[in-house]
Amino acid sequence: MHRFSHAGRRAAHLTMFTCLLSCVTAIAPRPVAAQGAITSNAFNPALSLILDGKYTNYSRDPRDYQISGVLLGEEAGLPSRGLSLGETELAASANVDDKFYGQVTLSISDNDEKTDLNVEEAFVQTTTLPQGLTARAGKFLSDIGYQNSKHSHTWDFADQPLVYRALLGEQFGDTGVQLKWVAPTALFVELGGEAFRGSEFPASGAGHDGVGAYTAFAHLGGDVGDTHSWRAGVSYLDTDAVNRESTLPSDDIVAFTGQSRVWIADAIWKWADHGNPKTRNFVLQGEYLRRKESGNLATRLATAAYDGTQSGFYVQGVYQFMPRWRAGVRYDRLSADNTVGPLPIATPLSDDRDPSRVTAMVDFSNSEFSRLRLQLADDRSRARSDRQLILQYVFSLGAHGAHQF
Amino acid sequence: MQKIYFLMLLGIVFNVPANAALRIFSCEPEWAALAKEIGNDKVDVTSATTPDQDVHYIQARPSLIAQMRRADLVVCTGADLEVGWLPVLLRQGGNAKVQPGQDGFFDASSAVQLLEVPTSVDRSMGDVHPYGNPHLQLDPHNIAKVAAALAARMEKLDAADASLFQQRSTDFLLRWNQAIDKWTQDGAGLKGMQIVTHHRSYVYLDHWLGLEEIGSLEPKPGIEPTTGHLAQLLDQVKNKHVKAIVRSSYQDSRASDWLSSRTGIKAIVLPHTAGSVPEAKDLFAMFDVIIARLNEANK
Numbered sequence: 001m002h003r004f005s006h007a008g009r010r011a012a013h014l015t016m017f018t019c020l021l022s023c024v025t026a027i028a029p030r031p032v033a034a035q036g037a038i039t040s041n042a043f044n045p046a047l048s049l050i051l052d053g054k055y056t057n058y059s060r061d062p063r064d065y066q067i068s069g070v071l072l073g074e075e076a077g078l079p080s081r082g083l084s085l086g087e088t089e090l091a092a093s094a095n096v097d098d099k100f101y102g103q104v105t106l107s108i109s110d111n112d113e114k115t116d117l118n119v120e121e122a123f124v125q126t127t128t129l130p131q132g133l134t135a136r137a138g139k140f141l142s143d144i145g146y147q148n149s150k151h152s153h154t155w156d157f158a159d160q161p162l163v164y165r166a167l168l169g170e171q172f173g174d175t176g177v178q179l180k181w182v183a184p185t186a187l188f189v190e191l192g193g194e195a196f197r198g199s200e201f202p203a204s205g206a207g208h209d210g211v212g213a214y215t216a217f218a219h220l221g222g223d224v225g226d227t228h229s230w231r232a233g234v235s236y237l238d239t240d241a242v243n244r245e246s247t248l249p250s251d252d253i254v255a256f257t258g259q260s261r262v263w264i265a266d267a268i269w270k271w272a273d274h275g276n277p278k279t280r281n282f283v284l285q286g287e288y289l290r291r292k293e294s295g296n297l298a299t300r301l302a303t304a305a306y307d308g309t310q311s312g313f314y315v316q317g318v319y320q321f322m323p324r325w326r327a328g329v330r331y332d333r334l335s336a337d338n339t340v341g342p343l344p345i346a347t348p349l350s351d352d353r354d355p356s357r358v359t360a361m362v363d364f365s366n367s368e369f370s371r372l373r374l375q376l377a378d379d380r381s382r383a384r385s386d387r388q389l390i391l392q393y394v395f396s397l398g399a400h401g402a403h404q405f
Numbered sequence: 406m407q408k409i410y411f412l413m414l415l416g417i418v419f420n421v422p423a424n425a426a427l428r429i430f431s432c433e434p435e436w437a438a439l440a441k442e443i444g445n446d447k448v449d450v451t452s453a454t455t456p457d458q459d460v461h462y463i464q465a466r467p468s469l470i471a472q473m474r475r476a477d478l479v480v481c482t483g484a485d486l487e488v489g490w491l492p493v494l495l496r497q498g499g500n501a502k503v504q505p506g507q508d509g510f511f512d513a514s515s516a517v518q519l520l521e522v523p524t525s526v527d528r529s530m531g532d533v534h535p536y537g538n539p540h541l542q543l544d545p546h547n548i549a550k551v552a553a554a555l556a557a558r559m560e561k562l563d564a565a566d567a568s569l570f571q572q573r574s575t576d577f578l579l580r581w582n583q584a585i586d587k588w589t590q591d592g593a594g595l596k597g598m599q600i601v602t603h604h605r606s607y608v609y610l611d612h613w614l615g616l617e618e619i620g621s622l623e624p625k626p627g628i629e630p631t632t633g634h635l636a637q638l639l640d641q642v643k644n645k646h647v648k649a650i651v652r653s654s655y656q657d658s659r660a661s662d663w664l665s666s667r668t669g670i671k672a673i674v675l676p677h678t679a680g681s682v683p684e685a686k687d688l689f690a691m692f693d694v695i696i697a698r699l700n701e702a703n704k
């Protein structure tokens with residue numbers, strides 16, 4: 001995800017930054033203890049570092065970016081034009097002891113103005129609760145939907161689905177707690193709920209004394225024979241927004257205060273040749289999101305009532321046609337039905353065009369640790385179509401990545 | 406509060422009554438076969454992978470999380486062979502019994518001496534296994550060591566069936582050791598036989614039978630064969646007496662076939678696990694087929 005810099009709130013601490021870099025240089029080459037020998041090194045957390053860089057070209061100015069029918073979160077938008085560094089991500093994880101596991105993911109974004117260090121995730125999780133329960137506390141990406149909890153380096157496209165950008169501010173993560181339960185059945189059944197601080201889009205301002213967002217989700221999944229597998233789910237996110245600011249291309253700021261609720265239905269189906277995804281595989285994935293917001297919108301000069309329903313879906317297919325090579329297409333579509341009282345400035349909420357986007361990509365992975373991607377899109381988020389080209393590299397150093405479904 | 410009642414109700418509805426069979430989650434088919442040899446009908450064994458799958462590249466699929474959730478015992482090769490997916494399953498399965506360090510987690514690599522333990526690792530060496538080569542099941546002596554350790558673990562976990570497990574494992578080891586003698590005898594002529602392999606997954610077989618590995622089709626472990634590397638390998642084998650190009654059933658045949666067509670060296674599939682070729686239904690048949698196919702190629 002491309003996170004725009006936030007003045008003050010997420011300022012980089014340079015001393016910490018340099019410490020991180022010196023820690024990272026310790027990753028490779030890694031000395032290995034001979035079998036049976038215990039060294040203090042063996043207790044080091046698994047460290048990994050993700051390098052992400054892009055070249056982008058747009059037919060329209062990315063600074064004017066907006067999506068008809070919605071007010072965007074401050075972190076939603078397009079990567080800047082030309083050569084840019086994406087998020088450099090540093091992750092460390094390990095079992096804390098026999099009962100807890102901990103994980104930290106820091107992302108460093110560097111743009112023209114400054115370098116920002118963000119805590120993307122920092123959580124502890126239980127490993128030994130009874131009855132299939134797992135509890136988690138800290139900052140983390142919510143398990144709502146399918147795409148939401150995926151880190152950007154594991155995405156199948158260079159950017160998020162439009163509906164995630166529009167309704168969840170790219171993706172929803174916050175500081176909170178989670179309880180998950182896996183049923184003892186052959187069919188995969190997972191139920192869970194989360195409570196969050198409520199300071200991240202679509203929430204804002206940590207309402208309700210700092211517990212301003214709740215989620216509930218259910219996921220089902222399984223295999224069909226040796227070559228097919230699937231997962232489907234439904235999720236709900238209920239948030240309070242207090243002065244949630246959106247900056248319009250005109251530089252006017254609109255602040256939303258009220259309730260924002262999101263419903264998600266997701267489904268993914270995977271096929272692998274002989275069940276072995278390394279050679280050839282196909283992934284079909286789609287999600288539908290619907291958001292209802294009600295409350296007030298405030299500008300510098302006026303306040304107006306606002307009631308909105310925005311919904312959208314994406315569907316994508318990615319085919320690995322030979323080892324290391326994949327090609328994919330994605331279709332996005334959104335629509336909105338908003339009622340806004342009189343305001344002195346025009347907002348995208350009153351624009352009733354249905355945004356859509358068609359994306360195609362091809363990528364090459366020399367190994368599990370390196371990926372090069374070309375992506376083309378025709379983005380109709382705004383009044384006129386924007387033709388977008390993205391060339392991207394994603395490299396990972398250090399610990400072996402997780403093969404998430 | 407209502408939600409908690411709901412969860413409890415679901416727990417009652419879905420909970421399978423505790424039955425006699427020890428539920429075993431095996432990462433690979435060879436350990437599933439071994440657990441079945443020891444446990445027979447007192448174990449309910451599932452293998453997370455099939456012989457057609459590359460066990461380095463499995464995804465943490467929902468079905469595997471569900472299996473992990475219900476397991477009494479997890480049996481895996483270890484040594485980071487399953488590093489991409491086993492930790493994810495352990496974290497998401499919500500099963501306290503099978504976490505590393507518990508009796509419900511069995512790591513086969515801890516029962517044997519690993520070969521090719523690197524002194525330092527760097528990814529320019531490919532997706533190298535940092536704790537040593539984990540493809541340890543292709544030396545039958547290792548299977549015997551794992552069988553003894555696994556039987557002891559199963560006895561500890563299921564006291565009611567412990568005497569059966571002990572009796573069956575003793576019987577298995579007796580037959581297995583006799584079989585090793587026969588395979589070693591039948592394979593005596595293979596000492597010094599030169600082979601090329603797809604991945605570095607036959608080093609334990611080389612070590613046992615004295616095969617000489619001239620090169621790998623993969624330029625680096627985990628990196629798919631490239632034309633440049635194959636051309637280099639072609640030069641390399643010209644002055645040698647390579648008798649076979651060896652791959653496993655899950656590996657793409659194109660690189661083997663290419664080298665075979667240019668050199669006349671036979672490309673063969675050796676079973677790497679139970680069930681990987683139709684004739685290798687169990688662990689005994691697996692080594693029968695390995696010895697027979699190598700002898701055939703070495704003629």
Ligand SMILES: [Zn+2]
Binds near residue numbers: 540
């Ligand atoms: Zn390997």
